[in-house]
Amino acid sequence: MSVVVVGAGLAGLTAASALVARGVEVTVLEARDRVGGRTYGLEVAPGLWADAGAAYLGHRHTELIALLAGLDLKTTPTAMDGDSRFELGGDVETRAGRFPPLSAVALGELFDALTDLCAKIRVDAPWLTPDAAALDGRTAADWAAEHLRHPDARRFFPLFLGEMMAADPAAVSVLHMAFYLSSGGGLRYLNAFAGGAQEDRIDGGAHQVCERLAAGLDVRLGEPVRAIHQDAGGVTVVSASGQVRADAVVVAVPPALAAAIDFRPGLAVPRARSATAPGCAVKVHLIYPRPVWREYGLSGWTVNATGPLLSTVDDSPPDGGAGVLTGFVTGAEAHRFAALPAAEQRERVLAQAARLFPELPAPERVHVTDWLGEEYSRGCYAALFGPGDWGVLGPGLTSPHGRVHWAGTETSTEFFGLMEGAIRSGHRAAKAIAETQEEQ
Ligand SMILES: Cc1cc2nc3c(=O)[nH]c(=O)nc-3n(C[C@H](O)[C@H](O)[C@H](O)COP(=O)(O)OP(=O)(O)OC[C@H]3O[C@@H](n4cnc5c(N)ncnc54)[C@H](O)[C@@H]3O)c2cc1C
Known part of the structure; x- marks a missing residue:
């Protein structure tokens, strides 16, 4: 049996690995020139990485934890010791713990x-x-x-x-x-760090998961899939440089990107609608020579009503070889911030850092990752279902369209939007294809 997997994110690569393990011949077509999708590593110092995409996991993310163990990757606790800072409409306030002064x-x-x-x-x-x-x-x-x-x-x-x-x-x-x-x-x-979904990060960066999964697979980069045509004998998948024939396909891309593929026959249920919005997050990394805020008894955690950074968290590599504060610009603020020229983004971030942490030196570097502008993600953490979406899209979320199966975190009702959801969706799609193979 042969299968084409569209998308080399966690969902696609999990599905591909599971199918290869069952003896299926798998080709993965990936639009970008890298694997990983919404996991993406940023090298903050030689050999030291921060997560420009997904970062955090907790103990209930059991399939991710099992995958990490199989790939020989370790986790590191998210640092949260010390006082927090809040800018919620008045002066900046310092408080023990994470509870805001509200x-x-x-x-x-x-x-x-x-x-x-x-x-x-x-x-x-x-x-x-x-x-x-x-x-x-x-x-x-x-x-x-x-x-x-x-x-x-x-x-x-x-x-x-x-x-x-x-x-x-x-x-x-x-x-x-x-x-x-x-x-x-x-x-x-x-919402929790200790005991919750933000408890840990993947040591060395989440992007390594996809890199290690891809190492044993036939992954073709720079191949955005434009059309998927089915006939009585199989499926033809048309990408940038040609076409691949297979018995089945797993489409493991975000809903708006799946909706842009030309399916023949056409889909009975759409993958996205005009109400389906991109998740709106811009991640900003403030790079220091070491986690200097810790020297002042600060955790690096802030929550702010005055943007652009609505929260910050200490994402420094565990050996302290660099100081990394990750700032989250989300919601409506993300759209405003993403529209600014790069110089103005930097200026606003530096001004806010100086307000929040007047005792610290300015960061050595500021790095902005705008997921709204990513052609092959169209936002993050995940697609946002707007009014009416669940009623229309829900019933077809996981139902195969002939030989076409669906994966991707937005097709998982368990841990939707998270790495764990993506992995679970990949396993589900692989299992469904394996079952059709057994029936034949
Ligand atoms: C800033 C940010 C923070 C996040 N934080 C967390 C977190 O802390 N914890 C957590 O668990 N999750 C987090 N997430 C969400 C997590 O990253 C996603 O849920 C998960 O990575 C999605 O995996 P996926 O395989 O479903 O999709 P993707 O990773 O989007 O993979 C889809 C792949 O398909 C490719 N593609 C798209 N269109 C085509 C096409 N037409 N043809 C071929 N290939 C195509 C894309 O390039 C991509 O590689 C975060 C995401 C971001 C961006």
Whole structure:
């Protein structure tokens, strides 16, 4: 049996590896000149890497953890010792721990309301949630306007949603917000460092996972797939430099990019709609000679209502050979920031760093990774399902289209949007193809 896998991200390469292990002949076609997709390494000092794409994982990401063990990769805890800084509308404040200087009652009410909402969702099939149409028809911004009374809750909510899912509340349906938070393990798990989804990073960078997976596979780079045509005998996959014939295909690319492929016969259910928005995150790395903030008892963690960096976290390599503060620009702020010329982006980042950390020297370098501008990602962390999307896209999310199977983190109802979801989707697609092979 022969299979073409479209996309050499975690989902595509997991599917490819699993199929090769079952004796299937696999060709992977990748649009970029590198593998890894939304995992991407940034060399911050000779031999020292930071994650310009996905970074964090927690103990519930069991398939990722198993994959790391198989590839001989280790994890390192995300550093979070020391005081945090907050710029939430007034002066910069320093506090022990991560809790922001906002009303604890207001934030408690926000989390209770979100928890109640999440409890209603059918995570395995959100479109079958009781009252799905109503939840799918309204945005998270509508929900906030109706449910959040206290100004602190209103101020914190977009920052929280930006950090959790790189979403502008106006761009996602209530159903998608609640699904995403539940799929990722719930509010507390998703939001936590110790014991949660941000507990660890991959030592040396997450990009190594795909590089190591690809090493044993037939991966062809620089081959954006433009068309997938099926006939009675098989599938023809048309890419930049030619075409490949196979018995089946796994399409493992983000929904908007899958929707741009010319399928013949055409798809019964679309992969994306005009309401489907790109996740909006720009990652900014501030590079110092060493983690200098630690010398002042600071964790490097900040939360800010005044952008551009809405949060920062210490992502320094474990040996301390470089200091790396990762800044997240998310939600509506990401669109504004991405539109600025590079010199102005740098100027604003340096001004904010000086406000947040007046005791520190200026970073030696600032590196901006704009995922909104990436032609073959179209945003991150993951696609955002807008009003009406789940009702239309949900039922076809994983259903094969003839010989075409679907993978990618956006096709996983478990850990949707995360590396773990991508890996689970790759295993699912490979299993489905193996089952059709056994039936023949
Ligand atoms: C800044 C950022 C931060 C993140 N943080 C985290 C985190 O901390 N933890 C976490 O678990 N996840 C995080 N994520 C999400 C995580 O990166 C993704 O969920 C995961 O990597 C998606 O894998 P995938 O294989 O589904 O898709 P992708 O990685 O997008 O892979 C798809 C591949 O398909 C290729 N492609 C696209 N179109 C075509 C085409 N037409 N033909 C051929 N190839 C094509 C792309 O180039 C790409 O290589 C983050 C992502 C980003 C960008």
